[in-house]
Amino acid sequence: MSLVTALIILAIILLIVLSAFFNGSETSLTAASRARMHSLEQEGNPRAALVNRLLQSPEKMIGAILIGNTLVDVLASALASGLAVVLVGEVGVVYATAIMTILIVIFAAVLPKTYALAYSDRVALLVAPIMRVVIIILNPITITIEFVVRFFLKLTPGKLDDEANILAAHEEIRGTIELQKIEGSVARHDADMLGGVLDLRDLQVADIMVHRTKMETIDADDPPQKVVDELLRSQYTRVPLWKDEPENIVGVLHSKDLFSALGRSGWDVSQLDIMSFAVEPWFVPDTTPLKDQLNQFLKRKAQMALVVDEYGEVQGLITLEDILEEIVGQIADEHDTHEAAIRVQADGTVNVDGAVAVRDLNRQMNWSLPDEEATTVAGLVIHEAQTIPEPGQVFTFYGYRFEILRKTRNKITALRISPAPVVAARTTKQSAG
Structure with a gap:
C-alpha cells in the first residue's frame, strides 16, 4: 500500500468521524432537556449556558450542522470513489458507493445518533464548545441559509404559530410527566398534581362547582336562633343566605362574623340582625376558566363564589378548596362527614x-x-x-x-x-x- 493510498484511507476515516460528530451533535442538542440545561446554568455551569445560547438560535446551529455534514459526506464519498477507480477500475465506483453507504449509515448516522439520544444532556454539554467554533467558521454560509429560512417562515401566520407552540409546550410537559410516572421516576400522586395544574386552563367553573341541589343554604328570614343553630350544625364555615326562594341568594354568612356579632351583643342571640354582618355574595359566570377563577380568588382574598348561568340563575357555588382539590386531590378535615363516594x-x-x-x-x-x-x-x-x-x-x-x-x-x-x-x-x- 502506497503512502498516498494510506493517506486517502486515513482522510476517509477522519471524514466519517466528523460526520458522526455532526449527526451526534444535532441529535443531542435538539433532544437535550431545556429544563435540565436551565437548572445547570443557574448553578453556574458554563457549558450549559453555552448549550442554551446555541438553542436560542436553532437556525444557525442546524444550518452549520447541515453544511458541515454535507461537506464531509460528499468529500468522503468522492475520495473513496477516486481511490476505488485507481485500485480496481471504473467498476470501483459501484464498490465505493456500496461500502461508503454502509459505513456512513452505521458509523456516521445510526451509532452516534443512538448514543446521543440515550445520553443527550451529557453529549450536548460535551459538543457545545466545538459546535460554537464550527458555527463561527461557517457563519457566512449560515447567514444566507437563515435568510432563506426566515423568508419562508414569514409566509405562515405568526399568531397561529405562537398558539400552536403554547399548546405544544403544554403537551410536551404533560407527556414528560406521564412518561416519568410510567417509568417510576415520579410518584402517581405527584404526577396527578402536576397534571392538575395543567388542566386548570382547560376546565371551567361549571365542571367542578357544587350543584345548587347540594348547596347548604339558610333562610335569612328565619329567627336568629334558628339561623345560629343551622350554621353550627353545618360542616361549613360559610353558608349562603336566601330570601323568598332558595335561588335568590342575598348574602353569605361566615361563622367568624357570627361569633363576633354575638360577642358584641353580649351573647344575646335575639338581638342579632343577621343581614347586618352578612357578606355580599360574589357571582361568577359558569363559563369562567378555573385558572382565571383561582387568580380572582387570590386577588380578592375570597374563598367562595356563587355560580350563575347566562340568564343570571344560580347554578351552584365554588370555593378555593374546590380548585385546590383539582390539583392535590380530595381535602378532608375532622369536620367532614360525607361518606366515600x-x-x-x-x-x-x-x-x-x-x-x-x-x-x-x-x-x-x-x-x-x-x-x-x-x-x-x-x-x-x-x-x-x-x-x-x-x-x-x-x-x-x-x-x-x-x-x-x-x-x-x-x-x-x-x-x-x-x-x-x-x-x-x-x-x-x-x-x-
Missing part, C-alpha cells in the same frame, strides 16, 4: 355515587373515561345511553361495564362499574331481566 369492592368492581365527577373517578382509579360531554358519572351514562335508565340495566362503553343500582326520580344515584371483558365499539344496553 367511590367504594372499591372485594370482587374488583367499584360502587360509585351518580354525582361523582368523572375526573375524580379517573384520578382515583387511574382510568381514562371521557369527561368532555358529561361532568358526572351519571351524566356520562345518560349521554351514552341516550335515555334515563332503570335500576338493573347494564351498559358497556369505553371498555367498562356500568350497572345501574339505584335511581331517584330521574336521577341516577348509584352505579356499579367494572372493566368489561370485551371493549365495545359502541354503547350497548341490556335488560336486567
Whole structure:
C-alpha cells in the first residue's frame, strides 16, 4: 500500500468521524432537556449556558450542522470513489458507493445518533464548545441559509404559530410527566398534581362547582336562633343566605362574623340582625376558566363564589378548596362527614355515587373515561345511553361495564362499574331481566 493510498484511507476515516460528530451533535442538542440545561446554568455551569445560547438560535446551529455534514459526506464519498477507480477500475465506483453507504449509515448516522439520544444532556454539554467554533467558521454560509429560512417562515401566520407552540409546550410537559410516572421516576400522586395544574386552563367553573341541589343554604328570614343553630350544625364555615326562594341568594354568612356579632351583643342571640354582618355574595359566570377563577380568588382574598348561568340563575357555588382539590386531590378535615363516594369492592368492581365527577373517578382509579360531554358519572351514562335508565340495566362503553343500582326520580344515584371483558365499539344496553 502506497503512502498516498494510506493517506486517502486515513482522510476517509477522519471524514466519517466528523460526520458522526455532526449527526451526534444535532441529535443531542435538539433532544437535550431545556429544563435540565436551565437548572445547570443557574448553578453556574458554563457549558450549559453555552448549550442554551446555541438553542436560542436553532437556525444557525442546524444550518452549520447541515453544511458541515454535507461537506464531509460528499468529500468522503468522492475520495473513496477516486481511490476505488485507481485500485480496481471504473467498476470501483459501484464498490465505493456500496461500502461508503454502509459505513456512513452505521458509523456516521445510526451509532452516534443512538448514543446521543440515550445520553443527550451529557453529549450536548460535551459538543457545545466545538459546535460554537464550527458555527463561527461557517457563519457566512449560515447567514444566507437563515435568510432563506426566515423568508419562508414569514409566509405562515405568526399568531397561529405562537398558539400552536403554547399548546405544544403544554403537551410536551404533560407527556414528560406521564412518561416519568410510567417509568417510576415520579410518584402517581405527584404526577396527578402536576397534571392538575395543567388542566386548570382547560376546565371551567361549571365542571367542578357544587350543584345548587347540594348547596347548604339558610333562610335569612328565619329567627336568629334558628339561623345560629343551622350554621353550627353545618360542616361549613360559610353558608349562603336566601330570601323568598332558595335561588335568590342575598348574602353569605361566615361563622367568624357570627361569633363576633354575638360577642358584641353580649351573647344575646335575639338581638342579632343577621343581614347586618352578612357578606355580599360574589357571582361568577359558569363559563369562567378555573385558572382565571383561582387568580380572582387570590386577588380578592375570597374563598367562595356563587355560580350563575347566562340568564343570571344560580347554578351552584365554588370555593378555593374546590380548585385546590383539582390539583392535590380530595381535602378532608375532622369536620367532614360525607361518606366515600367511590367504594372499591372485594370482587374488583367499584360502587360509585351518580354525582361523582368523572375526573375524580379517573384520578382515583387511574382510568381514562371521557369527561368532555358529561361532568358526572351519571351524566356520562345518560349521554351514552341516550335515555334515563332503570335500576338493573347494564351498559358497556369505553371498555367498562356500568350497572345501574339505584335511581331517584330521574336521577341516577348509584352505579356499579367494572372493566368489561370485551371493549365495545359502541354503547350497548341490556335488560336486567
